[in-house]
Amino acid sequence: MSLITKETDYAARALLFLAKQKGRVVSSSELDKELGVPRPILRKVLQRLQREGILISQKGNRGGFTLVKEPKDIFLMDLMKIFQGNFSFLNCFVRDKLCANVKTCSIRKHVYKIEQKVVRELKTLTIQKLMREN
């Protein structure tokens, strides 16, 4: 089980690097060398971040990506939403039918509480924070 999947991880690492470049245009090949991440998947991730408005891209020779959103405004949670969709710690469907006991289920209640705590924590983590605290 991973809370953070590879794509989210790669995205965060790429953004961390770009944030340090202060607006410089960085190509996916440079990032590839820097991060040691498989190029094709890195490209896919960068393209997605562009579509999401976190990066802007410059096509053509000497093109690449630049960070446009402020590091303090990019939350790890956002990246998780983008690359992993919504998550829930417990799946209350059995054979595509919502479990009959959802309303009273104590397991659900307890796990949900933990989930909410995690979400709260994740919502404090920004790229900026990840840069500062080493």
Place this chain on the structure above:
Amino acid sequence: MSLITKETDYAARALLFLAKQKGRVVSSSELDKELGVPRPILRKVLQRLQREGILISQKGNRGGFTLVKEPKDIFLMDLMKIFQGNFSFLNCFVRDKLCANVKTCSIRKHVYKIEQKVVRELKTLTIQKLMREN
């Protein structure tokens, strides 16, 4: 993403039910009706719980399962270990090689902190607790 998979969930629900039966022998077919969980997978789960020493089984006609471990001594975390193995919120391997930056990686550090909190929470959840607090 699920923190708790189906098998763990089914196990917990079965144990909750058994705990309420105070030592009565309950067959997998009764449990199946009770929980609405696919029988074959429920059987697999129960057999595993027996091997793990949480249940004892009685073979033959009118056989079934009985809880032997105290509800207060069965942690949700144990069930997760049994059915899901060890988990980690972040996978630091890229192409089967440990990421070169593990030591300094700030993402890892932050995520690990959250993971530890979750583990701490999970370690407080027992079947007994799940019975009491509805």
Place this chain on the structure above:
DNA sequence: AATGAATGATACTATATTAGTATCATTTGT
């Protein structure tokens, strides 16, 4: 204007995990 280095879009394959099924031997109360 030609070239090469870059991204955009998109479809595809591979791998791993989770979920669920099937089968047959063995046991045991009635």
Place this chain on the structure above:
DNA sequence: ACAAATGATACTAATATAGTATCATTCATT
């Protein structure tokens, strides 16, 4: 003897994750 149960084990299906491939388009450089 029989039916109802578990033990052991192997298998299939579905889903999610990870990674690859291809081709069109753009554009700085020459």
